[in-house]
Amino acid sequence: MDTTLTVRKPGAAIGDRVEVSASDLPQCLAGGTTAPVLLVTGTPYAPGLDAVTGDLLWQAGVREVRIRETVGADDGILHFLHFLREAASYDINVVWESAGGLGCDARLLYHLPPPAGDPSWRSAYRYGLCHYRVGPGFVTVTDQRRGPTVPITLGETHEIRLVRDLDRPGQSEESSAFVALLQSGLIISHGRDALCLPYRLRRWPIPCTAI
Template sequence: MDTTLTVRKPGAVLGDRLEVSTSELPRRLADGGAAPVLLVTGTPYAPGLDAVTGDLLWQAGVREVRIRETVRADDGLLHFLHFLREAASHGIEVVWESEGDLGCDTRLLYHLPPRAGDPSWRSAYRYGLCHYRVGPGFVTVTDQRRGPAVPFTLRRTQEIRLVQDLDRPGPSDESSAFAGLLRSGLIISNGRDALCLPYRLRRWPIPCTVI
């Protein structure tokens, strides 16, 4: 599967576009070959999107991504959620819509850019709603997706390793650490693969008291 990005340069007419495949996207972003608005066509959950980080998007000048194709609940959904999470880490807007149910509790996704036509998600969403910080030998998570802020610290080596390993979609396992993170909503799984949901804050919100 592949994803094609149609990039409209600032001030260019609508017909002046540059199409970039998923395999070329990280290099294109690294070279600065992007624009404030990216128009995405093709499957929006190609595995190649896992190479796209929020830093790459932000440094290339991207501030909004518009997904042209409808997102469906299938095996590729975790790749798209990873893309949303990376955009959210910098507060980059993503305009997208889904077809039917996503097959999960969408409240777990309220910290990610909301889908079109979902007023509950849109009203709940804000930057920093569920994020983590890394320290020497610990990870501190702040989660406000389902109510007041619930900060807590992960200190077990296996939990910290899972947060790191599942920064991109990776295999699920049967460990107690995995089960605990799954119950707490810090990871999401399709049964075979899983993804860490909180993101690292890449810029500080103003006012900082919102998180």
């Protein structure tokens, strides 16, 4: 089934919606569409979703995304996790259901909007649980997914490059920097592809001590 993204405007009737393809959604959102609710029908693994950033969603007025299809560890799962991560960067609510395991330790995903029916994930989730900040020549990661805060400073050129290159799903590699980030849970791999899991904070929480 093709992926269709349905934009429903505030107060619109159920049938008053605009359907766009995954590849056309960025242009639709950038056009100023006011859409507090975005419905995703069909496979949620469309590569075109990689172009949908949290900034586009937020500026277009999207405050909630609803995924119609149940999500499992299928090929392309990293595209869906990237979409979740972008929504999480602005604390945008995502309503979705999991078909079971997503191909990794679920605790690595606790910083992303949780699926319905997973009490452990839902109780652990909060905004800013695993995020990073960019400085001149370094990246600082704050990770609280599996217990007390574990601050990590990435200063090696290869590590910083991986954080940048894997902001969207990209190819796995065998470098020592890649293996180190994989073992620390800061990137996730599926098949030949990989994705950086922490997101940048785009909204500062209140109170700021929440993170």
